[in-house]
Structure formats: structure tokens, C-alpha cells
Amino acid sequence: MLKPVLKLSIFVLPAVVLAFGATLWFVRNELQDDSIPLTKEFKGEIVMFIFPHPDDEITSAGTLKLLDNLGVTTSLITLTKGEAGDANGMVNKTDSTSRAAELGRIRKQELLAVGKLLGVDNQEVLDFPDGDLKGIPADTLKDVIREKIHKYKPTILFSYDEIVGLYGHVDHRVTAQYVKDIFLEERGQPDFSAKKLYQVTLPKPMIDVALKISKTFQQNYPKDPSKSLPIPTMAVRIAEVGKFKRDAMLLHQSQRPTFNDMQPYFDKLPPFIYYRIFDKEYFAEVK
Helix, strand or coil: CHHHHHHHHHHHHHHHHHHHHHHHHHHHHHHCCCCCCECCCCCCCEEEEEECCCCHHHHHHHHHHHHHHCCCEEEEEEEECCCCCCCCCCCCCCCHHHHHHHHHHHHHHHHHHHHHHHCCCEEEEEEECCCCHHHCCHHHHHHHHHHHHHHHCCCEEEECCCCCHHHHCHHHHHHHHHHHHHHHHHCCCCCCCCCEEEEEECCHHHHHHHHHHCHHHHHHCCCCCCCCCCCCCEEEECHHHHHHHHHHHHHCHHHHHHHHHHCCCCCCCCHHHHHHHCCEEEEEECC
């Protein structure tokens, strides 16, 4: 009896593997844009990421880990503690002030743990108000961002885009606008180190899918077709460090519902499968 079963398995197993691989490849190709040039190595550069909230760095977590593997010095500046965000049941305080303080403490610790996991060299979590960066005088925020750039002397900057802010968050847009303003105003000056600025973005196939499956995108992405994410000009292949990106998201326990909405099944599929589908992070260079 065993011989027929063994003979059958010899034919069936490869067919199943082939079918699975073909399905994986099809789904991956439906989501990715392989026309976007892959980045060259960042060896010799000094790179800074500037975001408003703990967990925003997840958009670039694969890139951060690859930079660490290359021995590139990285800095991560986060403008708020994320105290106005979701808590995933981790905060029991009913008073709004106490809740904000406790959630900010939790999210800061989550972020610092992620920075350590990804090998970030310099990490600062500032104390601007989550959800109200637009209420801070522009010069105040710009002076702080400028001071951090002068302190760590990056040659390359990363942030969000100022039109959409990935999915419409106003703090994302404000941060991106100020980083872009500083870069365009000071690029080329002797005391300004940054030579390039990249903004986090997505290719159109990913945007289309996100608008179908993600409530966050559906509620916040601009309805005006003239307002859209910038077209990617650079892609970073992150498949080899996918596990680090998954583990970084798991460290942000307070934000699991958000991740499950925006990156469904990230915690259900093995990283070697998930990040063969979502195998790139995309950026647009500011010219």
C-alpha cells in the first residue's frame, strides 16, 4: 500500500509547491512595481529619518535594518510620543491627561525597543503634542528639526510627503512640509550636510489595494484625485530582513489594530512568505 502512496506523493508534492509558488508570484506582481529602480548601496552615507510618531518608522523598517547591516550610521528623530493614538487596551486610565501620559510612556518604550532591534545608532523621541503639530509655530518646529540635522550631519534624509502624508494624517504632512522646506532652503550651503531627501510613498497598485481593504486609507486618503502620493523613484528590496520588520511591528503592541488594518496577516504568515510578497519599500526623491 505504501508504494502507490509514495509514488503519488512524488508527483503531487512538487505540483502543490509549484502551484503555491506561482500563486505567491502572481500576488506579489499584482502589488509591486518592478519598473522603479532599486537603490544602490548607501555605504559611506549618514542617514536620518524624521517622523512625527512612534511606529512611523515601520514604513522604513526594512531600509533601516539594511542600513545597519551595511554599517551605515543612522538617526531616528520622532517628534511626539504618540500619546493621542490607539492604546489597544494597554491603558486603563480614564482621565484624559493621565491616559495621554501613560500611553506616551508606553509608545516611547516600544519605539526605543524597535530602534535597538533595527540597529539605529542615534534615537531621539521629542515631546511635541501628538495630533497638533500644525498648532506649533512653524519656526519652532523647523528650528528643532534643523538643530537635529546639524547635530547628526546626515547626508541623506527620509520623511513623509507633504501632500498626503502616506494616508492623510495631518502630523505626517506637517512634518514632511517642514523637512522639505529646510532641505530646499539650505541644500548646498556649507554648513548643511544633507544632499538628498526621500519621501515615503507607495506604488499605484499598492494604493489601489489599500483603498479596498484598509479602513485607515479609506477614511483618510484624499478624495481629490489631484492629491496623491508622490510617484516612487527608488525602491529598496527588503525580503532578506523581513523578519526584522515583522518583529518591529510586534514590538509596537499598542498599535496592533492599526497594523492589522494596514498590513493584514503580517503576524499570521511566516516572514519568508509575507516579505516575498511585500518585498520592497518605496521612496520618492525630492528634487
